[in-house]
Amino acid sequence: MTDNDTSRLRLLLGRLNPLGLPLRQKIGVFGLAFLIAMPLLVSLPVVGRFVVMILPASSWELGLYNLAAALFFGMFAMSWDAVSGYTGEISFGHGLFFAVGGYTSAMLNMGHGLSPWVSVLGGVLLAAVAGVMIGVPALRIEGPYLSLVTLVAPLILLQVFIYMSDIFGGEQGLGNPENLVGLGFVSNYFLALGLFLAVFVLLWALTRSNTGSILTAIREDENAVSAAGLSTAKFKIFAFVLSGAIGGLAGAAYVHTPVGSPTPSELMSVIINVEVIIAAVLGGMGTIVGAALGGLFVAMLPDYLNLVEFTVPVIGKSISEMSFFLFAIVTLFLLNIFPGGVLRWGIALGRRATGRDGGGKEGMAADGGQSPEDAGTNPVAQTMERYQEYYDNMFGGDDK
Amino acid sequence: MSADAATDELATATTAEDVRPDDGILAVESLRKEFGGLVAVDDLSFAVQEQEILGFIGPNGAGKSTTFNCVTGTYPPTAGTVWYKGEQVTGTPPHKMVKRGMARTFQSFAPLEDRTVLKNVALSMMNDTLVTVEGLLGEFHDEARAICERVGLDDRLYQTPAELPHAGMLRLELGRALGTDPDLLLVDEPFAGLSGPEVESVSDLLLDLRDEGMTLVVVDHNMRGLLQLIDRAIVINFGSLLANGSPDEIKNNPDVQEAYLGGGLE
Numbered sequence: 106m107t108d109n110d111t112s113r114l115r116l117l118l119g120r121l122n123p124l125g126l127p128l129r130q131k132i133g134v135f136g137l138a139f140l141i142a143m144p145l146l147v148s149l150p151v152v153g154r155f156v157v158m159i160l161p162a163s164s165w166e167l168g169l170y171n172l173a174a175a176l177f178f179g180m181f182a183m184s185w186d187a188v189s190g191y192t193g194e195i196s197f198g199h200g201l202f203f204a205v206g207g208y209t210s211a212m213l214n215m216g217h218g219l220s221p222w223v224s225v226l227g228g229v230l231l232a233a234v235a236g237v238m239i240g241v242p243a244l245r246i247e248g249p250y251l252s253l254v255t256l257v258a259p260l261i262l263l264q265v266f267i268y269m270s271d272i273f274g275g276e277q278g279l280g281n282p283e284n285l286v287g288l289g290f291v292s293n294y295f296l297a298l299g300l301f302l303a304v305f306v307l308l309w310a311l312t313r314s315n316t317g318s319i320l321t322a323i324r325e326d327e328n329a330v331s332a333a334g335l336s337t338a339k340f341k342i343f344a345f346v347l348s349g350a351i352g353g354l355a356g357a358a359y360v361h362t363p364v365g366s367p368t369p370s371e372l373m374s375v376i377i378n379v380e381v382i383i384a385a386v387l388g389g390m391g392t393i394v395g396a397a398l399g400g401l402f403v404a405m406l407p408d409y410l411n412l413v414e415f416t417v418p419v420i421g422k423s424i425s426e427m428s429f430f431l432f433a434i435v436t437l438f439l440l441n442i443f444p445g446g447v448l449r450w451g452i453a454l455g456r457r458a459t460g461r462d463g464g465g466k467e468g469m470a471a472d473g474g475q476s477p478e479d480a481g482t483n484p485v486a487q488t489m490e491r492y493q494e495y496y497d498n499m500f501g502g503d504d505k
Numbered sequence: 506m507s508a509d510a511a512t513d514e515l516a517t518a519t520t521a522e523d524v525r526p527d528d529g530i531l532a533v534e535s536l537r538k539e540f541g542g543l544v545a546v547d548d549l550s551f552a553v554q555e556q557e558i559l560g561f562i563g564p565n566g567a568g569k570s571t572t573f574n575c576v577t578g579t580y581p582p583t584a585g586t587v588w589y590k591g592e593q594v595t596g597t598p599p600h601k602m603v604k605r606g607m608a609r610t611f612q613s614f615a616p617l618e619d620r621t622v623l624k625n626v627a628l629s630m631m632n633d634t635l636v637t638v639e640g641l642l643g644e645f646h647d648e649a650r651a652i653c654e655r656v657g658l659d660d661r662l663y664q665t666p667a668e669l670p671h672a673g674m675l676r677l678e679l680g681r682a683l684g685t686d687p688d689l690l691l692v693d694e695p696f697a698g699l700s701g702p703e704v705e706s707v708s709d710l711l712l713d714l715r716d717e718g719m720t721l722v723v724v725d726h727n728m729r730g731l732l733q734l735i736d737r738a739i740v741i742n743f744g745s746l747l748a749n750g751s752p753d754e755i756k757n758n759p760d761v762q763e764a765y766l767g768g769g770l771e
Contacts, residue, residue, distance in 0.1 A: 315631045315640035318620070322628055325617045332615070333629035334603030334685045343635045487619065 182400030206353025232353020240345030278368025389446025629684030
């Protein structure tokens with residue numbers, strides 16, 4: 106036992122040595138270091154100019170605001186991935202959790218005078234309850250039916266907000282609740298980055314532990330999971346509650362920053378719900394890392410497009426005017442080229458380039474314990490298969 | 506030696522149609538399963554003794570799999586009672602039955618196609634805890650590897666189920682079941698599609714498991730290979746008990762021969 110513990114410790118220390126990491130993780134660590142150092146880099150002479158150039162805004166201050174907003178969106182995408190990417194139960198209305206978290210926290214702060222640091226916890230708690238309310242029905246209704254439920258739930262909430270607009274502010278939202286860390290560009294950026302990292306580490310660790318492989322096994326075949334003596338119900342509810350709580354945390358913290366406010370269009374519109382799915386699928390469904398990257402990309406692409414001062418000749422419209430249209434087109438292309446997500450494609454490419462292709466050795470569960478090249482068993486294909494089964498049954502298919 | 510005595514005792518117990526909870530490690534009384542108007546299992550009673558290998562035989566559609574599914578909790582039975590290790594477990598969901606020590610293999614293999622043989626087996630060894638650091642450090646797969654070796658898959662640890670031959674899939678099914686550390690193993694049609702030597706090596710594995718203290722119930726509609734393996738057989742037809750006894754008794758039983766119309770008894 107002690108022998109086992111020592112070797113575990115040695116293994117852990119070895120894993121934490123950045124030089125011993127695989128290439129893709131080195132890139133990740135470098136990227137994180139860059140994000141952390143960003144506010145300092147802008148004041149340097151030459152590097153600073155370069156950093157300002159790559160930020161998604163015309164000045165570095167606005168760039169940090171936009172990046173902070175993108176980090177929040179990355180958290181939304183990760184929270185979606187934790188449940189839908191891993192268990193294959195697609196939620197079309199994750200905005201429900203962002204809105205419950207954001208509105209609860211805003212109302213506790215504005216109506217009851219609670220400090221935003223406390224009211225955020227209230228938002229997380231209520232969003233976790235919302236996770237139970239979607240997770241428990243998810244045990245009986247699955248696949249396309251569950252997706253319909255998740256699609257309708259935020260629409261109902263939106264109608265409630267509109268009918269009771271004296272309480273919820275209707276389409277306009279709730280105005281401006283108190284900020285967690287004031288209006289500072291740097292402080293708000295670090296708030297967003299800190300939360301982003303915390304959420305990322307939590308979900309990354311959880312999905313790389315046995316819990317992650319049980320969740321992906323549920324996506325693949327629920328019968329096989331219960332035959333292994335594991336309760337699929339327990340793990341599915343857990344995934345929904347976890348996802349709801351994290352989505353709620355992101356939504357709650359978001360409304361207490363200068364970059365976000367508690368309005369339906371920012372937290373629960375159909376566009377938000379769809380963009381979250383696009384972000385996670387585009388980055389790489391069922392990987393957390395992919396959802397985080399996809400979230401940043403999806404949030405920042407329109408910002409970048411807004412910067413382009415080019416007018417398309419024939420139709421006489423500027424690029425910034427059609428940024429959402431172009432965003433949709435780019436996304437559509439990327440989804441067609443990389444159906445398993447950009448991350449899986451990148452890892453596979455890197456493995457080929459560094460000559461560590463396959464070899465069949467037992468590596469660390471780097472991408473949720475799956476071979477990235479296995480096209481037939483990627484999460485999108487698995488989920489499609491899952492849905493196909495429900496449709497077959499709907500039209501009177503035989504039990505197999 | 507004691508197994509024979511227990512077998513004789515059991516033969517009287519089951520024919521008397523009143524099975525008691527402590528009649529064996531698994532006791533089933535008047536189990537009934539109806540699908541709409543169809544009676545798939547018709548008041549079936551039997552008991553399984555600890556450490557025996559029981560053959561559960563019947564022609565196609567006799568209700569073997571349905572009986573299995575009712576015992577393991579996949580379907581709730583329409584009526585009847587199931588006792589396992591002396592406890593009433595009727596209608597307990599499958600994952601709880603597995604935790605109590607009853608594992609099964611699937612006739613239509615159900616491995617997880619998205620991961621390697623080793624990870625398939627490792628899944629069945631995982632604890633039911635939600636938050637864990639286990640598996641985070643690249644995993645100590647030693648125990649799963651030992652099971653793979655046990656079932657003869659040690660040279661295929663990193664292949665996916667799709668790469669396995671038919672016999673390999675069966676071995677993987679056994680490996681996944683063994684990963685749950687069962688006391689009673691229900692094996693569904695292990696010999697279908699296996700060659701002679703493969704049947705022999707799987708039989709040897711099952712005999713070894715029994716010698717280590719496991720109880721086995723082997724379901725098959727084909728008696729080839731099965732009669733050499735088992736201590737005792739239960740034959741069912743149209744969902745009810747047709748015969749019960751030693752392999753020789755079963756082979757010479759006229760009712761059984763008729764049910765099979767001479768087929769499968771060579």
